[in-house]
Amino acid sequence: MNWPQLLITVATIGSIFGVVTLALNLQYARGGMINFGIVAYFAVGAYTYAIFTQPSPKGLDQYAFGLDWPWWAGVLAAGTAALAFAALTGWPTLRLRGEYLALTTFAFAEVFHSFLLNERRIGNGTVGLSNVERPFGDWGPIEEKYVFAAVAALLLLATLLAFRQLLASPYGRALDAIRDDEVAAESSGKPAANMRRQVFLISAVPVGLAGAVYAMFTTLAQPSLFTAEVTFIVWIALVLGGERSVYGAMLGAFGLVFFEEVVRAWPFETVRSAQIAASVEHIFTGLLFIAVLRFQPFDRIQRRMKART
Amino acid sequence: MLFLQYLTAGIVTGCFLILATIGFSLTRQVEGFLNIAHAELLGIGAFTTWWLNASQGWHILIAGPAAVIFTALVGLVIARTIYDPIRRRGPAVLLITSTGVAFVIGGVIDAMVGTGIRTLDIGLATTYKPFGIRVTDYQIIVVALAAAVSVSLALFLNRTRIGLAIRARAVNPELAASRGIDVRTTSRVTWLLSSGLAGVAGVMLAVIATLTTDLPFHQILQILAVAILAGLGSLYTVIASGLIIGIAMDVSVYWIPAGYRPLVAFSIVIIVLLFRSEGLAGTKAA
Numbered sequence A: 001m002n003w004p005q006l007l008i009t010v011a012t013i014g015s016i017f018g019v020v021t022l023a024l025n026l027q028y029a030r031g032g033m034i035n036f037g038i039v040a041y042f043a044v045g046a047y048t049y050a051i052f053t054q055p056s057p058k059g060l061d062q063y064a065f066g067l068d069w070p071w072w073a074g075v076l077a078a079g080t081a082a083l084a085f086a087a088l089t090g091w092p093t094l095r096l097r098g099e100y101l102a103l104t105t106f107a108f109a110e111v112f113h114s115f116l117l118n119e120r121r122i123g124n125g126t127v128g129l130s131n132v133e134r135p136f137g138d139w140g141p142i143e144e145k146y147v148f149a150a151v152a153a154l155l156l157l158a159t160l161l162a163f164r165q166l167l168a169s170p171y172g173r174a175l176d177a178i179r180d181d182e183v184a185a186e187s188s189g190k191p192a193a194n195m196r197r198q199v200f201l202i203s204a205v206p207v208g209l210a211g212a213v214y215a216m217f218t219t220l221a222q223p224s225l226f227t228a229e230v231t232f233i234v235w236i237a238l239v240l241g242g243e244r245s246v247y248g249a250m251l252g253a254f255g256l257v258f259f260e261e262v263v264r265a266w267p268f269e270t271v272r273s274a275q276i277a278a279s280v281e282h283i284f285t286g287l288l289f290i291a292v293l294r295f296q297p298f299d300r301i302q303r304r305m306k307a308r309t
Numbered sequence B: 001m002l003f004l005q006y007l008t009a010g011i012v013t014g015c016f017l018i019l020a021t022i023g024f025s026l027t028r029q030v031e032g033f034l035n036i037a038h039a040e041l042l043g044i045g046a047f048t049t050w051w052l053n054a055s056q057g058w059h060i061l062i063a064g065p066a067a068v069i070f071t072a073l074v075g076l077v078i079a080r081t082i083y084d085p086i087r088r089r090g091p092a093v094l095l096i097t098s099t100g101v102a103f104v105i106g107g108v109i110d111a112m113v114g115t116g117i118r119t120l121d122i123g124l125a126t127t128y129k130p131f132g133i134r135v136t137d138y139q140i141i142v143v144a145l146a147a148a149v150s151v152s153l154a155l156f157l158n159r160t161r162i163g164l165a166i167r168a169r170a171v172n173p174e175l176a177a178s179r180g181i182d183v184r185t186t187s188r189v190t191w192l193l194s195s196g197l198a199g200v201a202g203v204m205l206a207v208i209a210t211l212t213t214d215l216p217f218h219q220i221l222q223i224l225a226v227a228i229l230a231g232l233g234s235l236y237t238v239i240a241s242g243l244i245i246g247i248a249m250d251v252s253v254y255w256i257p258a259g260y261r262p263l264v265a266f267s268i269v270i271i272v273l274l275f276r277s278e279g280l281a282g283t284k285a286a
Helices: A003-030 A038-053 A071-093 A098-118 A144-168 A170-180 A182-187 A192-218 A228-240 A246-265 A271-295 A297-308 B002-030 B038-055 B060-089 B091-113 B137-159 B161-171 B173-178 B183-208 B215-230 B235-252 B258-275
Strands: none
Touching: A003 A038, A003 A144, A003 A170, A003 A192, A003 A228, A003 A246, A038 A071, A038 A098, A038 A192, A038 A228, A071 A098, A071 A192, A071 B258, A098 A228, A098 B091, A098 B215, A098 B258, A144 A170, A144 A192, A144 A246, A170 A182, A170 A192, A182 A192, A228 A246, A228 A271, A228 B091, A246 A271, A271 B060, A271 B091, B002 B038, B002 B137, B002 B161, B002 B183, B002 B215, B002 B235, B038 B060, B038 B091, B038 B183, B038 B215, B060 B091, B060 B183, B091 B215, B137 B161, B137 B183, B137 B235, B161 B173, B161 B183, B173 B183, B183 B215, B215 B235, B215 B258, B235 B258
16 A cells, blocks of 8 residues: 555545545534535536636536636636535525434525536536646655645635634633524624524635645546545534634544545555445444444543643 | 327326435434435335345235334334434434434445346336326326325324324424423334335335445435425425425426536526525425
8 A cells, every 4th residue: 555645645635534524523512503405516616727727628627617717817716606506505505404404405405516517518517627726846855745745734724713703702701602592692783694694705715725725636527426425524524623622623534534545545455345435434334423422422522631731 | 199109108207206305204203303314214125025026035915014024123223322312402403313224224235236227027017008197007106196195194194193292293392392292202103204204215216227236325315305305394385395306306307418417407406495494385494
């Protein structure tokens, strides 16, 4: 097994998924919103980046737009598109709470996925957009894959700092107040529904950016990369790391991606054993999920650490 | 004529969706959370039938009921070992846990069955042509079974002591408990019932669909669509919304490509939620 290559992949993909997990953490732990369709915002970012940087369609291509703009325009567009999509989907869904919100966001993500799959004029349908522009290349002696890992890590760091700034401000304390007691917060003048909508919109932006970086990294924007499974994986990462802890969420993302990449990179002798390994990976992830929710080890560690100080 | 043919297919799809969703809705009402793993219970039913029928050579009329009983027991065991200990953490944690359960069941089925299409050892469907519309005998069985299950469930919940106790618990658990209703027994009966219903739907899935291991997971989308549309209502809204979604999905094929079927189902759901955030039933969530 090629460990350095594996670790660099884990660092890159882990950072990308870490960004999504952080956004989910903000929505769930601070905003009290269960978003079961987070993959859609991720996909919007990836597709927007691909469409903005893609050359005009030719030959067998069925997509209608390829703007062929520089990469930074694509990245900006990805963030903006995710924001716009959050505004569009948040408007009807955020009136719902709890599990109804979970179901509607899930429904929106499925509708969007089925749209990408069937509407060839956006992104070639099932085939997807390939050869998505990779802007960085080798930086002198540094190979491209390290540059990528660094870019992904920077995005994660930037998201982390931005969210921390936000949550440390009076705005963040107001959010916590709403989460803890909505009636009390509203009666002291905090617009709960409005603030929740703002959190939903703000947290969609880094998810869109992460989608753009993901599309660069895989050089693909394809419906099969953006299934409900992505949503579940990010949720598992969030729950793994303790849903209330920002660092836990990031650690959970890295741990899960590491686990998956190891299984993927393992040299299997036969197709059948590789297939069984894939199923075992599913079983193990599921068990981990159940066990962590049941015993909540990370919450306990945190509480103990707090009690000591 | 073609339109009527699609309409017929839609009614059959709707009846299957009723079978698949009734158990899910029952869990939602009585146990108070959305059990994402319900679709994987369908998978257990379908693949147990396949294994008993195709590998062990049991007749479908024996293999089917055996699979239903097995699925009901598996559902009860999962509920007692996994859901019960975390019940007090609330519906969101239960919902997320059930996703984990779905992963585990899906993985186990995948590891045991493997990829590829599985077929039952039963005769090919016979086609009838009343009024020029093609209907197969298996399609008729699905419709008949959905009707029989709905009627017997309605009778059970309205006429028997335990059925009334289950409904009492669904409406107000604290009051039901303080009035001396045995919470444990009703919970166990509910799990057996809802998982058994998933088993019935699973057997039907094995009979009418091309069976692959990823099929059960795809059912959850449609089950969710029907359940959201029905809202927190009675059995009857599940029947109505099952038919609405089934017919809408299949009739839409008349105008737009078949790939858009899930999109049609969820578009209906979203439109309904925009106007009635509580679904068709009209009762607010507690």
